Amino acid sequence: MAKSFFITTAIDYSNGQPHLGHAYEKIIADVLARSRVCFGEQAFFLTGLDEHGQKVQQAALAEGKTPQAFCDHLAIGWRSLPKTLNLRIDDFVRTTELRHKQVVQAILVKLEREGHFYKAEHSGFYSTRQETFLTEKDRLPNGGFDPFYGEVVELKEENYYFKLAPHQDWLISHIEQNPEFVSPENRRNEVLGFLKNQKLEDLCITRPASRLSWGIPIPFAPEYVTYVWFDALVNYISVPASHGDPIVCQALDLPGSSGEAGARELWPADIHVIGKDILQFHAVYWPIMLRAMGLPLPSRILAHGWWQKDGQRMSKSTGNTVDPQAVVTEWGVDAFRYYVVRELAIGADGNWTDAGFSGRYHSELANGLGNLVNRSLSMVHRYRGGVLPARSNDLEAEAAIASGETESHLRACNPQAALQSIWALIARANQYVDQTAPFKLAKDPHRSARLDEVLYALAETTRVLAVLLWPFLPGTAEKIYAQLGLGNSPNRFTDSSWGGIRPGHQLGPVAPLFPRKDHPKA
RNA sequence: GCCAGUGUAGCUCAGGGGUAGAGCAGGGGACUCAUAAGCCCUUGGUCGCAGGUUCAACUCCUGCCACUGGCACCA
Numbered sequence: 001m002a003k004s005f006f007i008t009t010a011i012d013y014s015n016g017q018p019h020l021g022h023a024y025e026k027i028i029a030d031v032l033a034r035s036r037v038c039f040g041e042q043a044f045f046l047t048g049l050d051e052h053g054q055k056v057q058q059a060a061l062a063e064g065k066t067p068q069a070f071c072d073h074l075a076i077g078w079r080s081l082p083k084t085l086n087l088r089i090d091d092f093v094r095t096t097e098l099r100h101k102q103v104v105q106a107i108l109v110k111l112e113r114e115g116h117f118y119k120a121e122h123s124g125f126y127s128t129r130q131e132t133f134l135t136e137k138d139r140l141p142n143g144g145f146d147p148f149y150g151e152v153v154e155l156k157e158e159n160y161y162f163k164l165a166p167h168q169d170w171l172i173s174h175i176e177q178n179p180e181f182v183s184p185e186n187r188r189n190e191v192l193g194f195l196k197n198q199k200l201e202d203l204c205i206t207r208p209a210s211r212l213s214w215g216i217p218i219p220f221a222p223e224y225v226t227y228v229w230f231d232a233l234v235n236y237i238s239v240p241a242s243h244g245d246p247i248v249c250q251a252l253d254l255p256g257s258s259g260e261a262g263a264r265e266l267w268p269a270d271i272h273v274i275g276k277d278i279l280q281f282h283a284v285y286w287p288i289m290l291r292a293m294g295l296p297l298p299s300r301i302l303a304h305g306w307w308q309k310d311g312q313r314m315s316k317s318t319g320n321t322v323d324p325q326a327v328v329t330e331w332g333v334d335a336f337r338y339y340v341v342r343e344l345a346i347g348a349d350g351n352w353t354d355a356g357f358s359g360r361y362h363s364e365l366a367n368g369l370g371n372l373v374n375r376s377l378s379m380v381h382r383y384r385g386g387v388l389p390a391r392s393n394d395l396e397a398e399a400a401i402a403s404g405e406t407e408s409h410l411r412a413c414n415p416q417a418a419l420q421s422i423w424a425l426i427a428r429a430n431q432y433v434d435q436t437a438p439f440k441l442a443k444d445p446h447r448s449a450r451l452d453e454v455l456y457a458l459a460e461t462t463r464v465l466a467v468l469l470w471p472f473l474p475g476t477a478e479k480i481y482a483q484l485g486l487g488n489s490p491n492r493f494t495d496s497s498w499g500g501i502r503p504g505h506q507l508g509p510v511a512p513l514f515p516r517k518d519h520p521k522a
Numbered sequence: 523g524c525c526a527g528u529g530u531a532g533c534u535c536a537g538g539g540g541u542a543g544a545g546c547a548g549g550g551g552a553c554u555c556a557u558a559a560g561c562c563c564u565u566g567g568u569c570g571c572a573g574g575u576u577c578a579a580c581u582c583c584u585g586c587c588a589c590u591g592g593c594a595c596c597a
Contacts, residue, residue: 186527190592193525197593276591343534349590356534359546367559375556382555420545434561439554512557 003265004042007033010274011048011093011235014074015055018081019314020307020352021275023324024340028304028415029273030087031341034471035410037088038493044266046239048093049078050232052225057214067214071096084325086333086474091243093235095216103238104231105219106252107293112220116292117160117205126155157208160224164200167288171195174287180300182283183413184347187276187303191283203285205230233286237295240266251294269298271413276303276347302413305349322352334473335361335514341472342419362516368426369465369476370513375433376458377483377510383442384455386485386507392453394436396498398428399464403496406468415472422468429461459484460501466490476513483508 009029012022026047033045051071060070075094082089093100111117124133133155172195175181175188182188206224207215215225241248244263249255274282282301290297307322308314314321327336339357342364344350380386405421438458441451466480467490477490484501485508 186591189526194593197525279592351534356546362557362559363546366557371557371559373556375560377556379555423545430560431562433555434553437553437555439556442555514557516557516559 002042004044005033005036006044006046006240006266006269007036007271008045008236008269008273009047010272010278011050011095011232012078013053013055014049014051014071014078014094015059016316017077018324020309020322020324020340021314023081023085023336024307024350025273025275025304026081026087027085027337027340028302028346029271030085030089031337031415031471032271032273032410032413034088034474034491035415037491038467038471039407039411040492040494043088044090044264045088046091046093046236047082047087047089048091048235048239049075049095050228050235051075051094051096052215052231053228054212054214057212060214068096081324084328084333085337088474091239093239095231095235099242100235100238101216103241103248103252103254104216104226104234106254107234108226108230109219110252111162111292114292117162119158119160121156121158122204123154123156125152126157157211159204159208160206160218160221161202162205162229162289162292164202164285164288167291168195168200170291171284171287174297175283181297182279182301182303184303184345187279187283187347191279194280195284200284203229229281229285229289233281233289236269236272236286236298237267237290240264248295268296271300271302272298273302273304276305279303300413302346304346305344307350307352309352311351327357331357331361331517332475332514334476335365338365338419338473341415343416345416346413358518361514362518364423365514366512366516368423368430369469370515372426372430372433373462373465373480373483374510374512376429376455376462377507379438379442380455380459380507381510383438383451388452388456388459388501388503388505388507390449390452390456390503391499391501392456393498394453394457395429395432395461396457398425399461399496399498401425403464403468403493407493410471418468419472422465425461425465425468429458433458456501456503459507460498463490463500464496464498467493467496479511479513483510 007029009025012018029045029047033043036043049071051067056071057067060067063070065073071094079092081087082092095101122133126133172192175192175195179185179188182191205227206218206221207227209215209217209223209225212225212227215227216231218224218226237245237248237252241252241254243266245266246263247265247267272282272286279301282303287297309320309322312318312320324336335357339360340350342360343352343356380388402421402425406418409415409418409421432454436450436454438451438454441447441454462480463484463486466477466484469480470477470490474491481488481490485506486501
């Protein structure tokens with residue numbers, strides 16, 4: 001079996017409910033994953049939950065639950081998100097799963113054996129109340145610490161460290177020689193600046209179990225647990241390992257190396273979709289970890305921006321939030337998917353406004369796409385009883401341009417630009433209706449043949465649009481196919497070539513795709 | 523403090539040494555297939571400020587201002 005196109009999101013810290021930022025990241029990844037399905041590739045889309053750590057442990061304690069029970073409860077809501085957003089995911093990982101913990105431990109054993117770790121003592125200011133070390137940043141102007149931290153003591157603690165210094169030079173040259181490795185470009189420059197301007201400090205990879213018990217035990221030092229890096233990031237390879245990926249299994253001496261039946265070839269990842277806040281972890285620490293393990297690096301780290309609401313930071317305490325579930329319930333999942341992808345170039349920060357959402361919904365989805373499909377197919381029903389008599393090539397060239405641009409933009413990870421290309425075809429088709437005026441042709445029996453051609457061009461354009469739209473608006477694309485009377489799914493890009501509808505084809509029933517919401521029915 | 527970046531029409535942004543562009547919003551018109559949608563036409567800008575280079579600067583250079591991001595640090 002050939003290697004699949006492997007795309008991941010960050011796994012979310014299971015310490016709250018999904019919000020707009022989480023939903024956005026997953027939708028971007030889903031659009032890119034679905035586009036690969038369209039291109040005829042095997043795609044594998046992974047997302048999941050990061051469940052260990054201090055905050056989870058404390059939150060569980062506060063609720064009188066075990067950390068595992070706390071995570072199990074929260075996971076229910078998170079696992080429903082893919083369904084809410086119509087994500088075509090292939091796996092959902094939780095870091096408390098055995099398959100993940102086993103791989104984490106195998107990695108730790110291997111890297112310890114090969115001398116990548118050392119043990120050292122660190123002393124610093126420790127807040128017993130907050131159970132955390134404080135840094136100079138936490139100091140107040142008078143040199144003390146906020147009473148919030150309670151008693152602060154100078155504490156010495158031994159931990160394991162991962163050596164980073166030997167990796168700095170090759171990482172810089174790898175990023176320089178692979179322009180797509182960190183994208184967009186401004187983020188790449190940021191990482192290069194970070195790497196070139198300072199010596200990397202070694203990474204502390206453990207916590208004493210006495211202080212933080214909710215983590216994966218270090219196999220060779222059970223009085224410690226792993227700290228984030230060698231836990232959360234590892235999901236990107238622990239899941240491939242659990243599917244028998246030969247590259248990961250061989251590098252880590254895991255069972256499955258011999259290539260079992262049903263094994264998936266996943267690693268290296270093609271795209272890690274992440275938020276800009278965790279760029280350093282993915283562009284600096286993660287590549288170094290992989291190199292130390294003897295694994296190839298992912299092809300691309302795609303860092304997206306943050307959303308605001310009405311120009312303000314979203315915050316639960318002020319209620320200034322966007323609830324993805326509520327928007328989907330009110331407007332439909334495809335409207336939500338459309339808005340977040342269309343509004344932002346990947347990497348830019350966005351600003352959600354209800355007026356902006358409603359504006360795009362009405363002008364682009366309802367009046368643009370929805371009305372085009374509705375007017376086109378309605379005329380076929382009205383004038384030809386829903387049967388397309390003759391083929392024509394009007395609009396073929398415009399459809400081909402839209403297809404070509406859509407594909408190249410999707411391959412370049414620019415779904416926003418792809419939507420703009422698709423909407424250029426929608427605008428052209430709406431213009432074509434006015435220029436050819438099929439409703440006038442219908443009144444003149446001598447121009448019946450011309451009417452056939454126009455109706456065909458419009459129906460065929462809506463069919464091409466369904467194919468182009470499938471990665472973005474899968475439900476809508478399938479509705480268009482159903483209205484066209486086509487039984488299959490518009491999920492093959494090769495079907496975007498002109499002439500897919502045969503003369504004599506009978507359309508299905510027509511219904512508006514995106515009903516307007518600003519004019520209540522009279 | 524250091525390093526980037528941004529500042530263009532009411533809004534979101536594109537552009538790039540030689541009559542300022544798009545989408546949305548606003549205004550007008552002709553049509554009627556359609557979700558009163560669509561189509562055509564159109565009003566908006568001394569392109570952050572001040573200098574400089576040039577025959578010519580919104581575009582290049584310098585300084586300043588504002589905002590954003592990253593890094594570092596201090597009380």
